[in-house]
Amino acid sequence: MIATVGAHGGLRLEGHKERSTETPIALAPPPECAILPLDQHAGMRAEPVVKVGERVMLGQPIARPQGEISAWLHASISGRVATIEPRPAAHRAGDSTLSIVIESDGRDERWPAHTSMQDFRERDPIVVLEHIARAGIVGLGGAAFPAATKLMGALRSKDCTLLLNGAECEPYISCDEMLMRERAHDIVLGAEAIAHAIGASQCVVAIEEGSSLAEATLREAVSRASAGSIRVAIVPNVYPAGGERQLIATLFGREVPFAGLPTDIGIVCQNVGTAAAVAKWIQDAQPLVSRIVTVTGDGVRRPRNLEARIGTPFSQLIAACDGYTERMHQLLMGGTMMGIALPSDDVSVVKATNCIIAASALDLQPRAAEMPCIRCGNCSEVCPARLLPQQIHLNARASDLEGLERYGLMDCIECGCCDYVCPSQIPLVERFRAAKPELAKHLMARSNARDARLRYETRNERLERLEAEQRQKLEEKRRQARTRSP
Amino acid sequence: MSVWLALLLMSALAALAALASSFAASQSRARARDALIGAINDLLPQTQCGRCTYSGCLPYATALAEGTADINQCPPGGDTTARSLARLLNREAKEVDARFGAMPATSMVAWIDEPACIGCTKCIQACPVDAIVGGARFMHTVIADQCTGCELCIPPCPVDCIDMRPFAPRFEAASSMRPQR
Amino acid sequence: MPFPTSEPPHVVAPLTVSRVMRLVIYALAPTIALHVVFFGPGLLIQICLGIITALAAEALALRVRRKSVRQYLLDGSAVITAVLIALCLPPLAPWWLIVSGTAFAILLAKHAFGGLGMNPFNPAMVGYAVLLVSFPAQLLQWLPPQVAELERVEISLFHTVTTILTGSLPAHLTWDAITSATPLDALRTNLRMGMTMQEAHASPIFGGLGGRGWEWINLATLVGGVWLLAMRIIRWQIPVAMLGALALCAGVMYAIDPGVYAGPVFHLTSGASMLGAFFIATDPVSAATSDRGRLIYAAGIGVMTYIIRTWGGYPDGVAFAVLLMNFSVPLIDRYTIPRIYGHAERP
Secondary structure (H helix, E strand, O other): OEOOOOOOOOEOOOOOOHHHHOOOOEEOOOOOEEEEEOOOOOOOOOEEOOOOOOEEOEOOEEEEOOOOOOOOEEOOOOEEEEEEEEEEOHHHOOOEEEEEEEEEOOOOOEOOOOOOOOOHHHOOHHHHHHHHHOOOOEOOOOOOOEHHHHHHHHOOOOOOEEEEEEOOOOOOOOHHHHHHHHOHHHHHHHHHHHHHHHOOOEEEEEEEOOOHHHHHHHHHHHHOOOOOOEEEEEEOOOEOOOOHHHHHHHHHOOOOOOOOOHHHHOEEEEEHHHHHHHHHHHHHOOOOOEEEEEEEOOOEOOOEEEEEEOOOEHHHHHHHOOOEOOOEEEEEEOOOOOOEEEOOOOOEOOOOOOEEEEEEOOOOOOOOOOOOOOOOOHHHHHOOOOOOHHHHHHHHHOOOHHHHHHOOHHHOOOOOHHHHHOOOOOOHHHHHHHHHHHHHHHHHHHHHHHHHHHHHHHHHHHHHHHHHHHHHHHHHHHHHHHHHOO | OHHHHHHHHHHHHHHHHHHHHHHHHHHHHHHHHHHHHHHHHHHOOOOOOOOOOOOOHHHHHHHHHHOOOOOOOOOOOHHHHHHHHHHHHOOOOOOOOHHHOOOOOOOEEEEEOHHHOOOOOHHHHHOOOOOEEOOOOOOOEEOHHHOOOOOOOOOOOOOOOEEEEEOOOOOOOHHHOOOOO | OOOOOOOOOOOOOOOOHHHHHHHHHHHOHHHHHHHHHHHOOHHHHHHHHHHHHHHHHHHHHHHHOOOOHHHHOOOOHHHHHHHHHHHHOOOOOOHHHHHHHHHHHHHHHHHHHOOOOOOOOOHHHHHHHHHHHHOHHHHOOOOOOOOOOOOOOOOOHHHHHHHHHHOOOOOOOOHHHHOOOOHHHHHHHHHHOOOOHHHHHOOOOEOOOOEOOHHHHHHHHHHHHHHHHHOOOOOOHHHHHHHHHHHHHHHHHHHHOOOOOOOHHHHHOOOOHHHHHHHHOOOOOOOOOOHHHHHHHHHHHHHHHHHHHHHOOOOOOHHHHHHHHHHHHHHHHHHOOOOOOOOOOOO
């Protein structure tokens, strides 16, 4: 049965997944030189724990988390730390960010200090959780949110449902589907470990309709799982049904409150790739040093899925797919709807790199000249957040911050559905993105003002109270003086 | 005779109605005035800096509600606040009057040169929003997140160790990364 | 090698404003065809005059406003305005009616407010309303539909052209002899004269559903409208709410006194009901913007249309109903903002 409760809007897009799913996942050769940005997870940048010139081994921790939201970073090859300096990064659209650069010694020696935890079922959940936190695992769906932080959040609610997201909502991306086809057992093992760590009694794996092969292997793996509480759910192939908040609405008919988290409604969501990464850590003591990357598009000769080390240059993955075709036009990381266009393939795979699209003109649909909004309402029909993009657009043009707030600019998830269907070809997402910082600043200033006012009022009350007390004391003393000297 | 009676009756009724409605109006006017002051105060930046010539945001809001102040007297709020006030009060929008001080380009916060501080607590007493901590004879410091940039702590400082500096958030949030799903 | 960069999304649907407008014009083809069948080729000449005027006015306005003539002139919106006005005018109306109406619509109702996307009122309906208020006599000079039951008035294409261009009929014809009231008008006049519904309906201009000829034109419009729905150019809310409200009002009044009030089927297939529901009220620029807002907006049009038709001074009410509801769009929009994902219902 296909669940669609509570979902609004969305688009049915051409999947373009066949190209990259014909051949099994291949192993990309480890790079000569791995570039590892320190901020490749959401939250605070990790802090290097190795020095330039130091020898590191595969899987050795090279940067540690800072602050509450952060993640460990591990060496993805063995070799020598060549430098720690800003390098162009894929997740920053080619802008530079502080990175650790490791030159390979070709030996691929593993760091021996990590231990597996195959007996996790007998361990205390919190120990398992702490163990997972050391693997540097982040959400592999694309947001790169530190997995352990998210799982910690799940401890707040008594019985969380673990939702494993296997629904790639964006066209072209097929890494999760290939993972489910080939490594369904890893996913199930990872799911069990996570469920044990957070005390979840329920686990749902969401999978897109139409990927029957993945569904079959997954069902088979689930049926062999020791705990019988994993359920496979099919979601419609609607973009962006694979977005966390949209998936929850689709499956459970419930909405994650604004500025809240899924754990607020007792759900914790992880990508299937994340679960597989947890399994590798639990079973083989291998931290997150590689991931599956879809390399596809009309601009590459042999589209396929590659298991690539984190830090592998894009150019090397393209080479592993026999290079560009002469139709190659544009390089994207991510899908065609939300992906980042990169000026150069001189960047490396980060933990969030789920897909590299070498797009030809056939893959892309260029925009026509922009026309004024005719308020046709196509955008609000497809908006998964149930916004009125046409009104946000008007208010953004007028720089009306109150209007932007009223129409919920901050609730925009930048999925691009409105942009896609706009007959006036208005780059709505670009406009909304541009307007967001201004509104965020305004909202911040207002909440600061509210706090300042509260402190001001409390202070005034306190001063009045002190003055009254002093007056009273004075009065008291005068009275005493009067009684003493009649 | 009946004409006079009718006139009398109607006048009495009219007087009664007038009394009742004026009472109701006075009641609701007081409430409406309070609500208006609250609404104006909500729009003000709550720096309590007094640049508007009033002693704080609430007094300025009260003056605005009474019609004795203009909407362009709040430099920290800037043109945005002036515009919002214009909309709320149905007045013509105008830019902030430069006579009340320059509008800060970036948000500034007070910063104490801690080695120079003698711990006199004068700035603590001057701070309208309790954003400075420290004890007598001990070094003081500004909680930058809570400082509204009112500059009221600068004049009382006997050793002139307080400066205004651009506010730098303590850490770069994840939002600085290109938003991703 | 450097690759070009762009902001996401990197793909967009191959849908443009001019394509939307073109499909709307295609959808009007059945209406235009049947109109010509029943009322002669006059409409085609009116449409030509209208389109020429609309494009000229559009070009002038764009020039004056320093906008790109190349980008906007052929976006199709001006053509739709012209065709809609032409469809509302009697086929033999003198040329200056369509010319002045269309020019007014484009210059004042559209460009004076900021051009495409900015007009608060439906330009075609503004143009038509101005004509209706200024020249009511000329706008009532409808011909009887060319059906077997009615006396046929044969006017050749040549005479149609000369009549439109000179404003006077060929020598062998007189206006009194060839014009006939529209069914809506006839019904109203007859009822005013004290006839019962049965007596009024005895006239041969009434057919099985509404007026002869008119009922078929309305059904053709329905076909075109349903096609637009299927092409997802318009959505169901506006047509359904408008026709539903109109049918409901008519049904209730008919149930109260069938001797005085015409039934819902008559109302749905008379005058500009279908044209209004699928092609006029659905003009997105001047309509409410949210789904709920559109239901309210269109239901308002349906009710106003019924009220004006039944008790007002004009034979058809669609134009004024649309304009009146255009006025209330900002208000409707203000109170029909949908609940955003993850937020509680607005107070």
